[in-house]
Amino acid sequence: MPEQHERELVRLNRALRTLSAGNRALLRMADEQALLHEMCRVIVDTGGYAAASVAYAEHDETQRLRWMAGAGIDIALLEPHLYTWADTPEGRNLVGDCVRSDQAIVGKHIDDPQYALPFADMRAMLLQQGFASFTAFPLHIEGQVVGVLGIAAAEADAFDEAEVKLLGELADDLAYGVANLRTHIQKLEAQATIARLAYFDALTGLPNRTQLVEVLEAAIASAKRQRHSLALLQLEVGHFREINKVLGYRAGDELLQLLGRRLSAEIQADEILARVGEAEFALLLPNGGADYAEQVAQRLLAMLREPVEVAKLTLDPRVAIGIALFPGHADDAESLLRRANVAMHQANLASGGYAIYAGGQEQEHMRRLALMGDLHRAVREHELRLFCQPKVDIASRRVCGAEALVRWQHPQHGSVRTAEFIQLAEEAGTITPLTNWMLEAAFSQIYAWHEAGLDWPLAINLSGHDLYDPRLTERIRGLFATWGIAPELIQFELTESALMANPAAGLETLIHLKQLGVKLFIDDYGTGYSSLSYLQKLPVDGVKIDQSFVMPMVVNGNSATIVSSTIELGHNLGLTVVAEGVESAAIWHRLVALKCDVAQGYLISMPMPAAQCQAWNSTWSQNGLAPA
Known part of the structure; x- marks a missing residue:
């Protein structure tokens, strides 16, 4: 009995060594094939087992077993033979039974006729190499047996219950490592797709x-x-x-x-x-x-x-x-x-x-100069109007906030395109007064809504110039003190291009804003050039997928891929994902299927004067909270 107990301790110790060395291999390996080879090597060299091998199971009509890696045995000797896990005479072997049963096949003797090897010359070869017993463990990924980890020992009585439990953990760890590497590769491929679609036209392959x-x-x-x-x-x-x-x-x-x-x-x-x-x-x-x-x-x-x-x-x-x-x-x-x-x-x-x-350049130049001058007056004389576009939580279909937008009704030229006068403001150095007007208007509107019982978070756009304004944070802090509203009712949206113009300064401003308790979103995501590694460093709460990807997603496979990938990547980073440009029920339903968080677009509402939001919200609620 003492000798048997000693043998059990020896086997338990080698299983523990193997499990520990195997876990270290999982941390080091960045390639799936290398991981399989290293795990087999560890089992033999560190654990002291006679041999180890990994076979993958093809889940198709062939039901073939492919030998992927081995140590202590030359898998090249196995490859010429057709191995299968089908329920046929050829498939009734240790590895095939392990796949079909989804159970470990434990401690079977090489010469056990019940588990005869599929080829007559195989038994003699294995016995000659000193293999006496064999155990096969299923490898699970997402609920499916994708392969088998086989371990051979020189002792006929190897693989007792305690040893098998530890080796089973090793097999589970190996399967987890393989799944993790595959997920990592998929994320890298999705990131490459995002980068490619951001800079190249999907149809022609030309630069966009x-x-x-x-x-x-x-x-x-x-x-x-x-x-x-x-x-x-x-x-x-x-x-x-x-x-x-x-x-x-x-x-x-x-x-x-x-x-x-x-x-x-x-x-x-x-x-x-x-x-x-x-x-x-x-x-x-x-x-x-x-x-x-x-x-x-x-x-x-x-x-x-x-x-x-x-x-x-x-x-x-x-x-x-x-x-x-x-x-x-x-x-x-x-x-x-x-x-x-x-x-x-x-x-x-x-x-x-x-x-x-x-021709036309002189007139265009004069017009821009005139508008630049008029914009100073527009800010000063209250020609600007606050508009809002609601956002809806996709899961509950309830309004979860709105984006603050500015409109300019020029006394002579009528409505001036927002993109044009914002660009003019940046060029003319009047973007800061425009931002200040927007902040004042937004805080005032949130206070009015709150008093009326409507607590919508309002998202305010910040330009690249705003990010590098050293007084921005204190100005916002002062507005919180003035209006006494909760930080969760204010959000800020910043474009990728604005952040990447000066990443270090942009990050510093974001950190200061985040300390105020507000939520931060990356706007127009996918059209800029920030890397995912940079995105991870930003103290942001969410991303807004640009409408250029969302609007064609039901008819354009590449757009659908980038939207799906961005949602998955955003959720993996713990971010809220907002889809802009939701203009049809088909887009809405696709976003529901992809588990996107928030929708914004003409299907829900066009931008409207802020004063109309309460009436619109009542109508939205009475219509069953569902878009048409």
Whole structure:
């Protein structure tokens, strides 16, 4: 009896050594195959077992077993034979029985005829190598047996109850490690998809507008330093909507892909071709003036006049090309793009199919200067109006807050586009007074709602300039003291691009804001260029998926993928995920299925004057809290 007890202790100790070494291997390995090999090596070298191997079970019609790794036994000797876990004579073996039964097959003797090996020469080989007993443990991932960890011992009486319990934990740890590595790879792939879709057009594979603007800005900066010109061509496919209407969207997509390949084949190595609109391409010529730009336009028009076959029909695509030049027409990326677009529309009437931007720049410049001056007056003389767009919690369908928006009703020009006058405010240095007006209006409105029994959190947008304003936090702290409202009723939204302009300063401001007790959201997520590693460092509570991904998600597989991936990644980081641009019931139902948290868009409500929110909320509640 003492000898038996001693043997049991020896076996228990080696199982404990194996489990401990196996857990250390789980922490070190970053590759699935390497993990399998290392675990088998640990079992043999550290644990002192005779052999270890891992087989994966194919869950298809073949029900095949694939040997993935081994130590103490050459799995190359096993690979020539067909192993299966099917309930057939070939599949009635230790490994196959383990998969089918989903139970550990414990301590079976190699020469036990009940567990005969599937091939006659295998028993002799294993006995010759000194294997006496064998135990197989199922590997579980998400409730399915994905494989088997097999361990052989030289002792015929190995694998008692205590030893098997520890080795079973090792098998579970191995399965967890494999699942964790696979999840990590899936997250990396999703992150790569997000990055790719943020900078490349999913249909043509070309750079998108976001990437073109960045490249164009860099090219303009280089041209300024080196004192040379550059040109931007913008191309539009004529009658594209009619092609979509008559032949269908698939035919339209096929046409764009074909034209994209044709154009790519014609450009030089240093030139950048991008898709910048539904049926629009842009071509950056980083070294060239008007003469070279015209030569390129003429060559492209000649090439594009060749008929193309789409949907079994031969089409004669008509293309208009507009040309804008730096520095003659504009000295920044957005202006150059805008003027190339104007020239492109002028080309519809011009001979030759292309036109160089001409005229209008002086009027545009004067108009912008006038609006800049008027914006000072608008802030001072209360021409601005606070609008709100409600947000709805998807699970409960209850209103969970709103986004604060500003509108400018100009006395002469009428309604001025919000994006335009905010850009003007940033350029003119009046963004801080505009932000101050917005903060005052929002705090005042929240107080009025609270007094009326409506406690909606209100989200306020902050620009990049606001983030680097050293007085911002104290100003907000003073507003809390003035109005006496709870911090949870205030949220702030910041775009990725604003944060990435100066990440260190942006992070410092976010930390100070977070100390006030407010919630912070990353706005327009997916259109900027922040990495997930940077996102993890930010003290934010949520992300808002940009509407450019949400709106087409029910008809565009790539958009659906990025929305789904962002929701999953956001939840993995413990963030609330808000979907912007929810304009149809189909989008709503897709977001419900993806377990998105919050929805915002025209399906729920268009932006409305803040004074109308209470009446709208009553109507929403009376209609059963469900979107139409």
